[in-house]
Amino acid sequence: MKKLDPRVRIAAAAMGAACALTAGAAYSQAKEQFFPVLVYRTGAYAPNGVPFANGYVDYLKLVNARDGGVGGVKIVYEECDTQYATDRGVECYERLKGKGPTGAAVFHTLSTGITFAVTDKTSTDKIPIITAGYGRSDSMDGTVFKYNFPLNGMYWTAADMLIQHLAKKEGGFDKLKGKKIALVYHDSPFGKEPIALLQERAKMHGYDLTLLPVTHPGVEQKATWLQIRQQRPDYVLLWGWGVMNSTSIKEAVATGYPREKMYGVWWSGAEPDVRPAGDGAKGYNALVFQSPAGRGKVHQDVFKYLHDKGQGTGPKDEVGEVLYNRGLAAAMLSVEGVKRAQVKYGKKPLKGEEVQWGLENLALDDKALAALGFTGFMAPTSTSCADHMGASQSYLHTWDGTKWNKSSDVYAADMQIIKPMVAASAKAYAAEKKVEARDCAKVAAGG
Amino acid sequence: MFYRENGQFKTSYRTDLQVFPIRQDRIFIWALLAVAFVLVPFVASEYTLRALLIPFLIYALAAIGLNLLVGYCGQISLGTGAFMAVGAYAAYNLVVRFPAVNFLVVLVIAGLCAAAFGILFGIPSLRIKGLYLAVATLAAQFFVDWMFARVKWFTNYSSSGSVSTAPIELFGMVVDTPQEKYLFVLSVVVLMALAAKNLVRGHIGRSWMAMRDMDVAAEVIGIRPVYAKLTAFAVSSFVVGIAGALWGFVHLGSWEPAAFNLNLSLRLLFMIIIGGMGSIVGCFFGAAFMWFLPIMLNQLPTTLGIPISTALIAHLELMIVGALIVFFLIVEPHGLARLWSIGKEKLRLWPFPH
Numbered sequence: 001m002k003k004l005d006p007r008v009r010i011a012a013a014a015m016g017a018a019c020a021l022t023a024g025a026a027y028s029q030a031k032e033q034f035f036p037v038l039v040y041r042t043g044a045y046a047p048n049g050v051p052f053a054n055g056y057v058d059y060l061k062l063v064n065a066r067d068g069g070v071g072g073v074k075i076v077y078e079e080c081d082t083q084y085a086t087d088r089g090v091e092c093y094e095r096l097k098g099k100g101p102t103g104a105a106v107f108h109t110l111s112t113g114i115t116f117a118v119t120d121k122t123s124t125d126k127i128p129i130i131t132a133g134y135g136r137s138d139s140m141d142g143t144v145f146k147y148n149f150p151l152n153g154m155y156w157t158a159a160d161m162l163i164q165h166l167a168k169k170e171g172g173f174d175k176l177k178g179k180k181i182a183l184v185y186h187d188s189p190f191g192k193e194p195i196a197l198l199q200e201r202a203k204m205h206g207y208d209l210t211l212l213p214v215t216h217p218g219v220e221q222k223a224t225w226l227q228i229r230q231q232r233p234d235y236v237l238l239w240g241w242g243v244m245n246s247t248s249i250k251e252a253v254a255t256g257y258p259r260e261k262m263y264g265v266w267w268s269g270a271e272p273d274v275r276p277a278g279d280g281a282k283g284y285n286a287l288v289f290q291s292p293a294g295r296g297k298v299h300q301d302v303f304k305y306l307h308d309k310g311q312g313t314g315p316k317d318e319v320g321e322v323l324y325n326r327g328l329a330a331a332m333l334s335v336e337g338v339k340r341a342q343v344k345y346g347k348k349p350l351k352g353e354e355v356q357w358g359l360e361n362l363a364l365d366d367k368a369l370a371a372l373g374f375t376g377f378m379a380p381t382s383t384s385c386a387d388h389m390g391a392s393q394s395y396l397h398t399w400d401g402t403k404w405n406k407s408s409d410v411y412a413a414d415m416q417i418i419k420p421m422v423a424a425s426a427k428a429y430a431a432e433k434k435v436e437a438r439d440c441a442k443v444a445a446g447g
Numbered sequence: 448m449f450y451r452e453n454g455q456f457k458t459s460y461r462t463d464l465q466v467f468p469i470r471q472d473r474i475f476i477w478a479l480l481a482v483a484f485v486l487v488p489f490v491a492s493e494y495t496l497r498a499l500l501i502p503f504l505i506y507a508l509a510a511i512g513l514n515l516l517v518g519y520c521g522q523i524s525l526g527t528g529a530f531m532a533v534g535a536y537a538a539y540n541l542v543v544r545f546p547a548v549n550f551l552v553v554l555v556i557a558g559l560c561a562a563a564f565g566i567l568f569g570i571p572s573l574r575i576k577g578l579y580l581a582v583a584t585l586a587a588q589f590f591v592d593w594m595f596a597r598v599k600w601f602t603n604y605s606s607s608g609s610v611s612t613a614p615i616e617l618f619g620m621v622v623d624t625p626q627e628k629y630l631f632v633l634s635v636v637v638l639m640a641l642a643a644k645n646l647v648r649g650h651i652g653r654s655w656m657a658m659r660d661m662d663v664a665a666e667v668i669g670i671r672p673v674y675a676k677l678t679a680f681a682v683s684s685f686v687v688g689i690a691g692a693l694w695g696f697v698h699l700g701s702w703e704p705a706a707f708n709l710n711l712s713l714r715l716l717f718m719i720i721i722g723g724m725g726s727i728v729g730c731f732f733g734a735a736f737m738w739f740l741p742i743m744l745n746q747l748p749t750t751l752g753i754p755i756s757t758a759l760i761a762h763l764e765l766m767i768v769g770a771l772i773v774f775f776l777i778v779e780p781h782g783l784a785r786l787w788s789i790g791k792e793k794l795r796l797w798p799f800p801h
Contacts, residue, residue: 041757091498
């Protein structure tokens with residue numbers, strides 16, 4: 001007799017939909033700008049996800065408390081925990097994109113996998129996504145990826161700057177010939193993205209590139225480091241996230257590989273990555289993204305307006321840590337995008353499409369950054385229709401056992417090499433997805 | 448009172464062999480289908496369609512595929528994610544290399560590729576049983592993870608190893624709005640569920656169940672184990688492969704090999720265990736349990752306006768879902784489908800139970 005059924009659940013779901021609709025209606029007409037916040041406070045990558053999320057939310061709170069919102073429009077936000085899983089991330093994106101009076105302003109997907117899945121939907125939903133320092137490397141091409149903004153850098157620029165640093169250390173690019181460089185990477189699009197550029201550079205300079213993948217979440221690396229012990233590469237580039245980073249450093253200690261010769265990408269250079277390794281992490285280097293560790297004027301504001309009033313999101317000591325600062329900077333970029341769009345569209349809640357224009361016309365010079373309290377925590381950035389990344393520059397910092405110290409000059413990615421790669425990859429994407437590239441001259445003419 | 452079969456006589460073989468022999472069941476199922484096909488696309492929000500119903504339907508389809516193998520034939524498999532991946536990547540490669548082919552044909556070929564793969568990894572089942580077989584299918588999972596991450600041809604030499612799909616075109620019409628996508632997935636799932644239901648009622652399904660219940664006895668009465676087990680693997684993988692292609696093309700749009708990892712295999716296995724092994728209805732229950740419930744729990748505090756931190760909500764969600772799984776398995780080890788049929792039995796006597 002149990003032959004009934006299939007879709008009884010759909011009726012239940014339809015009821016759920018009705019609930020969702022009524023909830024949406026309650027928001028309408030308020031002078032509020034909705035900021036969706038995708039975070040992962042749980043799951044394998046939580047130790048790194050939490051400080052970022054706290055920084056992001058703190059900045060949104062700060063803008064409300066200090067400035068009374070963006071141009072008088074109050075910021076409302078809602079967090080959704082993705083657990084760094086793509087399917088939950090997509091669900092979160094769908095859940096949050098329609099909230100607030102005008103829908104979501106801008107998303108930070110905060111995971112390469114979610115970025116890939118969501119990129120598809122942004123063009124129909126007309127909501128921009130910022131993937132500062134991660135995401136698709138080819139998405140800096142604004143003609144094809146209208147709604148993607150890999151602001152301030154992506155994996156190819158990071159890899160490029162690391163190689164520049166190694167060349168400088170060796171005394172010139174010609175000295176890299178015959179050197180052995182190993183890439184220890186998270187075996188996912190995140191870890192694989194830099195390979196294309198490293199191979200391109202290897203062709204130019206003649207170094208040997210060894211690829212050593214580490215499977216998610218990266219706690220098992222014995223085999224990888226055994227290979228490093230056997231091959232003794234001159235340098236190890238670390239492309240990890242979360243627990244993988246500290247495991248790598250611990251394995252390096254166990255293998256006796258000098259930490260001074262290990263260079264992490266900016267996702268492998270925060271306090272949660274080095275602290276578990278204790279003293280063993282001393283001498284380990286990593287790239288700095290946007291903002292180093294430390295406290296500046298904006299942090300004083302965070303204390304003044306939030307923590308002193310008991311409104312801070314996370315613990316007090318966390319303010320000024322690498323990932324906290326990155327969250328802060330990420331939120332700042334979102335807010336600045338909205339602010340820029342308000343210049344054109346008026347000081348009212350804006351649609352994602354309008355925020356897209358703001359992000360595409362960012363002009364953050366030293367003066368603007370100083371006014372925001374970000375002096376020393378962000379390089380000047382401007383974007384355009386064709387260039388969705390803005391300047392990508394970085395330097396290295398080294399862990400001394402207690403804190404990160406700046407340890408190199410500032411490098412800028414060599415766009416001569418990267419631009420053609422971006423163009424080729426974006427073109428392939430456009431062909432695959434049947435997307436038509438925008439003509440930026442026309443966009444400019446149309447205002 | 449309402450759910451009674453008094454006066455419903457079966458006067459022909461045809462009526463005796465119906466999938467739903469009771470008239471009320473038939474009315475109910477037609478009403479349900481009408482709601483799903485006609486009403487839902489109109490009233491459901493985009494969120495409900497894209498984030499809830501489409502993944503649910505695809506999960507249910509994959510669960511049906513797995514249930515054919517595990518629930519009906521008794522061959523435990525931990526490689527469902529792998530078979531889904533084969534379906535998804537096969538469909539991707541077909542679309543990339545032969546863009547003119549109709550997507551329905553692509554789906555079928557993707558299913559066939561997965562079926563071939565399933566047969567290959569089903570061969571060990573002829574020699575080993577139970578948990579040992581589970582370990583052998585685990586090998587399929589790891590092999591496929593490795594293959595799609597390493598062999599660049601499968602991902603069309605994409606630099607990051609992830610692939611993006613073109614929009615689906617059916618007979619010159621692009622399936623891109625949530626409503627169209629939902630209807631497309633729903634049609635496929637309904638057809639496949641109906642086919643699966645009929646398959647397990649026929650001689651193939653009966654031979655699978657005989658294998659499951661006692662393989663030696665089945666062999667004695669003339670069922671060939673090679674044929675029964677391998678067809679189970681083939682049909683199961685076919686269905687799972689189509690689910691994988693839908694998951695990639697309709698739900699995700701772009702994916703990386705990790706989208707079909709071991710987690711997915713385990714989740715599908717939980718779905719059929721909770722939903723009910725050897726039951727097609729159970730697959731829908733299980734998929735709903737594992738997909739809707741966590742999301743509903745996650746949204747509940749925000750909807751009710753209770754200020755709880757995101758982290759706590761996420762942790763509570765895991766704890767409550769975990770506790771509910773244990774609870775349901777203790778209360779009814781045969782799954783939600785069994786609860787459903789008990790409910791129906793009770794309803795037939797209501798309001799005058801003897």
